[in-house]
Amino acid sequence: MDKFLFLVGEGFKNLWRFKITTITSIISVFMTLYLIGILFTIGDNSQKLIVYLRSKYKIEVFFKQEISDTKAQKLTQEIQKIPGIRSATNINRADAARIFKQQFGEDILTLLETNPLPASCVVNISRTQSSAIDIAPIIAEIKKIDGVDEITFQGRLISRIERYYDLLFKTLTGVAIVILLVTISIISNTIKLTFYIRADLVKALKLVGASNIFIKIPFIIDGILQGLIGALLASAALYGTIFAGNHFIAAMTNRIRISSDLFIGLWLTIVAVLIGMIGASRATAKLLK
Amino acid sequence: MIALENVSFSYKKWVGVTDVNLVVKRDEFTYIIGPTGSGKTTLMRLIYMDLFPDNGRVLINGYDTSRIKNRHIPRLRQNIGMIFQEYHLLSDRNLFANVALPLHVMGIKRNEIKETVAEILNEVGLYGKESHYPNELSGGEQQRACIARALVKRPEIILADEPTGNLDPITAYDLMELLDTINGEGTAVFMASHNYTLIRDRGHRIIQIQEGKLRA
Known part of the structure; x- marks a missing residue:
């Protein structure tokens, strides 16, 4: 000592x-x-x-017309399992019509007497990882799923950020x-x-x-x-x-x-x-x- | 206690010592004399294992230069007191702190350090000057302080390399008396000097060294 x-x-x-x-x-x-x-x-x-900013990234996945709401629900669950995805929220055809009315003030069923809007889902990606997020592989994985018709996302903006x-x-x-x-x-x-x-x-x-x-x-x-x-x-x-x-x-x-x-x-x-x-x-x- | 067997050592550009054989017994007072550059300091450095022989071996208290591990050298040195012509006192510490240094290294308790340092300063005639700094001491007192620092750990061997080199004849004589007393108490003293007149009548063993070789 x-x-x-x-x-x-x-x-x-x-x-x-x-x-x-x-x-x-x-x-x-x-x-x-x-x-x-x-x-x-x-x-x-x-x-x-x-x-x-990542919490604002949004990928919208539109399913094919013939996909039923039940099937769309299953596809949404499948999408949620893809690595890099935090959540996927299913939007059925009725919800889509409601959103249309909110955004455009018109009821699409009254206008066309049928609902042409497909079921879709909104995908949020993981936001806490320290490295940069590469959106392309996620999009590629989603595209592989049978029943997916169209995907919209702000690709250029996300990759720039x-x-x-x-x-x-x-x-x-x-x-x-x-x-x-x-x-x-x-x-x-x-x-x-x-x-x-x-x-x-x-x-x-x-x-x-x-x-x-x-x-x-x-x-x-x-x-x-x-x-x-x-x-x-x-x-x-x-x-x-x-x-x-x-x-x-x-x-x-x-x-x-x-x-x-x-x-x-x-x-x-x-x-x-x-x-x-x-x-x-x-x-x-x-x-x- | 000290044994050198066929020891040779060369510096890069000149020879230090050549084929030295020497035994110093316990309690013995041995002088090694020779002109400047004859190899006295090299011999001292070989004994406290600051240098290692190119050939032969040095044995000190059971430690062998051919086998010793680096971590054992400090322990060997704790049993050797060293005195130099240039006192090597620390100018920013007072006499007490300078003399107490080896005891701190050995892990001695503070109270014990106080007692031991007071005792040793009394022995070398510096009692009462504990708080003096080296520059406040005369040359003779500084050399006594150096001796006190060497003695405070009660070593079995004292190596003194030209300890009187910077002292006037009277102070040098007093110092020789002090070393005699220390030797009388059972400590082996191995002292290098080039001042033959100072040591010739003291009745101790004298070894001569010249150009790195011991002469009978």
């Missing part, structure tokens, strides 16, 4: 003894984590937007990975610098019989603390930005609101501690070879 307290104390002392390099590193960690937080918030909000979302998702992920690697490198270099400055301590420790892990631990604690402080500052700044953003938007409209993950601060802290640890381990492993 005394040994552990000594090592933790050394980690804190390192932080204090090398204020300038530590502050530089913390600022870098703060900035990169803040950027990651912003990217995460953009990703999270665009995910919610895509879920909303999905393509943009996919591009945004990939870009955000790529940028976040690059930023994380840069942060690890920054922490690693700061620890290396501290390590070089502390060459006398490392030498003294080796001479008195300290193991490599004993020498490493204070530097790793130093890295973790840098990450932790950077994460706390980044979380505060991020919550502040979201709050200010919502305040600004509220002045213009109350229909849009930036939503924030309550645990984003916690996630940033976990990420920061991990990158602090990885950065410091990387630096010390190279120097203590």
Whole structure:
């Protein structure tokens, strides 16, 4: 226990003894984590937007004239089983006539004395998957079903929205990975610098019989603390930005609101501690070879 | 306790030591003398396993350079006290923290560390200077601090590499007396020096080294 307290104390002392390099590193960690937080918030909000847009995707499937309402009901159930489909609502011929009347103000039975409208179904697709939805295979599957006459959907619009979302998702992920690697490198270099400055301590420790892990631990604690402080500052700044953003938007409209993950601060802290640890381990492993 | 068997070591561009055979017994005080660059420091580094021989082997307290694993070297060093011409004290820590360092490494409890450090500082004549920083101590005091740091873990062997090199004759003499006392308490001392006049009348074993080879 005394040994552990000594090592933790050394980690804190390192932080204090090398204020300038530590502050530089913390600022870098703060900035990169803040950027990651912003990217995460953009990703999270665009995910919610895509879920909303997908809920508006509608595929209308019209069955052949000769298909009875009972058969149409069965075909609707069959369509619902296709992967990527969330729900399929059956519209029988009578319902179709009712909808016609609602939309055009005329009763088709009075006009034609018969109901020419076919049974149909309205298909909603799954909306929560993170990758882009490819509508073409779903349409192909529906077309294979015997009794399907015509399918209408906003194909071009859906594929455009999905393509943009996919591009945004990939870009955000790529940028976040690059930023994380840069942060690890920054922490690693700061620890290396501290390590070089502390060459006398490392030498003294080796001479008195300290193991490599004993020498490493204070530097790793130093890295973790840098990450932790950077994460706390980044979380505060991020919550502040979201709050200010919502305040600004509220002045213009109350229909849009930036939503924030309550645990984003916690996630940033976990990420920061991990990158602090990885950065410091990387630096010390190279120097203590 | 210390045995070197046909030990040779070469640096990239010059020879360190050649075919060295040497045994240092428990409680023995051994001087190794020779001019600068003769191989004294190389010998020391081979003994505390900072270097490994190209040929032959070094045996220290049962540890063998030909078989030892890297993770066992720290344990070997915990049983060896090292003193250098350049004191290697940490300038940002006071005397107490410098001397206590090996005990922290060994995982000794805080209360015990306090007692042991006070005891050892008393032994080397630095009691009362615990809160002084290295730059507030004289050269002789710094070397005593270095000895205190080497002794605090009660090692079986003290390796001293030119410990009097930076000291005036009187302080150097006092230091030799201190090392004699330590040896009298049962610690083997292996000391490198190029100052023959300082050691010749002390009645201890003297080994000469020249161009990496031991001379009778």
